[in-house]
Amino acid sequence: MFEDILANVSKCIRLTAEEIPQFTDLLTTRSVPKKTMLLREGEICQFEGYIQKGCVRIYYLDENGFEVTLAFAVEDWWVSDIASFNYQVPSSLYMETLEDCELFILSPQTKEKLLDTIPKFERVFRMLVQRRLSALQDRLIHTISKPAADRYLEFIHLYPNISQRVPQYYIASYLGVSPEFVSTIRKRLAAKIK
């Protein structure tokens, strides 16, 4: 049951036989049907979740009320609004499941207990936040500085696993272009491959 999450953690730290149940006992499992909101703007994020199965979309609303997709998360990713979770402040984000999901959840309390009991987990969460910061920085810079067609190619190259599972209009909303534009690029690519 815990193989995947333990493999994920073991990329950063080595747990002893004693520590493994100390960690897994703090996790709660959560099955969430697809199209369920995990978080809404204004709510305080109470979870840091490891995705065992499924796909989650993270987005916010722009000044015109349009959804802007910030990220997708699939198996072996952690999902949370880190700012809201750690400082217990209202979130600016929405999170919804795009597929049926199985999650392992840490709450602010169980995460704190985990860090008290096994302090080397600090490293796991540091690495996690670093990766997210790095991805967000890239997204901010590239959204502004790269043509949309290049960003689409980069997206399907970086996340082949996601681009095939997620509806085209969400990918468009991630890239900041219209669904018609994504459709046009796809057709052009298909024509090139033939």
Add this chain to the structure above:
Amino acid sequence: MFEDILANVSKCIRLTAEEIPQFTDLLTTRSVPKKTMLLREGEICQFEGYIQKGCVRIYYLDENGFEVTLAFAVEDWWVSDIASFNYQVPSSLYMETLEDCELFILSPQTKEKLLDTIPKFERVFRMLVQRRLSALQDRLIHTISKPAADRYLEFIHLYPNISQRVPQYYIASYLGVSPEFVSTIRKRLAAKIK
């Protein structure tokens, strides 16, 4: 000499009398005159720097070669391209000093040694990255969703210490507006105050 950086660290962890010199011995001091480039796009960032004195601007070039200011950093802030530093990949960023600066520097090697010697520093760096992620996420969302005048007011409210030290055209480049626009808002505000 080390009072400020030790106070900064002590917000996250408690160092023993023995650990303090283990930490400070790993720091190198660097005096940098104003208008010096600390990092250029394409270079690999080799420092995680604590600003003892001075002001640094972090920016990137958009597709038209225009500078977009991503952040300013002043006393008691840490400055680094975390993605480039941690994964030793080329940076997309530029960093330049706006004033004469005094920095305490960790290199990838001394940071690794610090984390080996005093593992609880993981917490310091996790907190640091969390704050940066949170700021960047806010910036990404608000740049898109708030009117420029509101963002200017928010900026001077959040960073009064920075807005008075930094040339107006850099603040404009941070807010993504023209220097004339910042000038107009300032005049309007001054008229209201009178």
